[in-house]
Amino acid sequence: MLKISTRCRYGLLAMVELGQCYGQAPVSAQEIFKKQHIPKLYLQQLLVKLRRNGLVESIRGAKGGFILRKDPKQIKILDIVKAVEGPVQLISCTKQNKDKCCSKIKECLTRPVWVELHEVVNKVLNERTLYDLMR
Amino acid sequence: MLKISTRCRYGLLAMVELGQCYGQAPVSAQEIFKKQHIPKLYLQQLLVKLRRNGLVESIRGAKGGFILRKDPKQIKILDIVKAVEGPVQLISCTKQNKDKCCSKIKECLTRPVWVELHEVVNKVLNERTLYDLMR
DNA sequence: TTGATACTTGACAAAAATAGTCATATATAG
DNA sequence: CTATATATGACTATTTTTGTCAAGTATCAA
Numbered sequence: 001m002l003k004i005s006t007r008c009r010y011g012l013l014a015m016v017e018l019g020q021c022y023g024q025a026p027v028s029a030q031e032i033f034k035k036q037h038i039p040k041l042y043l044q045q046l047l048v049k050l051r052r053n054g055l056v057e058s059i060r061g062a063k064g065g066f067i068l069r070k071d072p073k074q075i076k077i078l079d080i081v082k083a084v085e086g087p088v089q090l091i092s093c094t095k096q097n098k099d100k101c102c103s104k105i106k107e108c109l110t111r112p113v114w115v116e117l118h119e120v121v122n123k124v125l126n127e128r129t130l131y132d133l134m135r
Numbered sequence: 136m137l138k139i140s141t142r143c144r145y146g147l148l149a150m151v152e153l154g155q156c157y158g159q160a161p162v163s164a165q166e167i168f169k170k171q172h173i174p175k176l177y178l179q180q181l182l183v184k185l186r187r188n189g190l191v192e193s194i195r196g197a198k199g200g201f202i203l204r205k206d207p208k209q210i211k212i213l214d215i216v217k218a219v220e221g222p223v224q225l226i227s228c229t230k231q232n233k234d235k236c237c238s239k240i241k242e243c244l245t246r247p248v249w250v251e252l253h254e255v256v257n258k259v260l261n262e263r264t265l266y267d268l269m270r
Numbered sequence: 271t272t273g274a275t276a277c278t279t280g281a282c283a284a285a286a287a288t289a290g291t292c293a294t295a296t297a298t299a300g
Numbered sequence: 301c302t303a304t305a306t307a308t309g310a311c312t313a314t315t316t317t318t319g320t321c322a323a324g325t326a327t328c329a330a
Contacts, residue, residue, distance in 0.1 A: 004225050012245045061327020062275040090139050109268045110147045133244045177290050196298025197304040
């Protein structure tokens with residue numbers, strides 16, 4: 001069904017929250033999960049992934065929390081999705097992934113639709129930034 | 136990761152095979168699974184779904200098999216995907232699905248991206264027909 | 271210095287979805 | 301009559317998703 005995972009949804013929700021407070025004091029996981037009703041420990045996991053991918057910075061201890069490492073205008077939605085889920089690969093036989101292509105790639109009549117879908121999804125996620133979602 | 140399921144991929148492969156033989160003798164599951172290396176019993180299942188959704192007709196007995204019920208030009212890729220997988224719903228909070236929307240739908244800042252993705256994916260699948268994939 | 275708050279890490283676990291199988295029955299051509 | 305084909309529903313294995321837990325580290329504020 002191509003359903004967007006909660007990982008993605010929660011990850012983006014968290015980033016939007018951090019975006020709203022960009023330039024201000026750190027926001028704790030606590031505050032985010034209360035506001036958005038995301039399971040706390042699950043959210044923590046996602047925030048760790050966002051940190052490891054350089055999207056947020058974490059500050060330990062009391063009054064600590066998370067802050068964005070970049071201006072929301074510089075953060076693509078695709079970066080966020082990749083951070084929490086890995087690359088957005090609707091199919092495995094892509095240009096970037098030649099070893100995963102099957103031997104029939106040239107004759108494969110179905111591949112073009114899947115490639116088109118793959119590209120269109122990546123395009124949308126790559127063109128929108130976190131800033132576009134804020135107000 | 137939004138990966139296309141094997142159900143979709145196999146289902147479309149089967150439909151393309153049937154498309155290539157449109158107007159000719161029925162094609163058996165046997166022939167399709169040998170040509171495309173799809174697990175036979177799994178393919179049977181998918182073909183039953185395609186039949187129940189009115190996309191193919193089945194002919195039992197020796198020399199039987201499956202044929203398309205419509206011209207490939209009349210069959211949208213979306214119809215095929217829906218038949219084997221159900222509706223393509225990237226998110227649950229869509230216009231068609233108002234009871235599944237959360238109470239925060241109006242304030243939800245993340246929803247617009249997901250809606251855009253949802254729409255763009257459905258658009259591509261709705262605009263392409265089986266005929267577009269054939270040669 | 272002590273307590274409260276907050277992040278870190280790695281492992282673990284339940285639930286759901288995906289992918290595939292099996293047995294049994296029915297239908298038809300030749 | 302028999303070989304070939306589909307029909308059906310239940311069943312199973314694997315993988316992915318969606319979390320949870322425990323034990324630890326770091327920082328602030330009183």
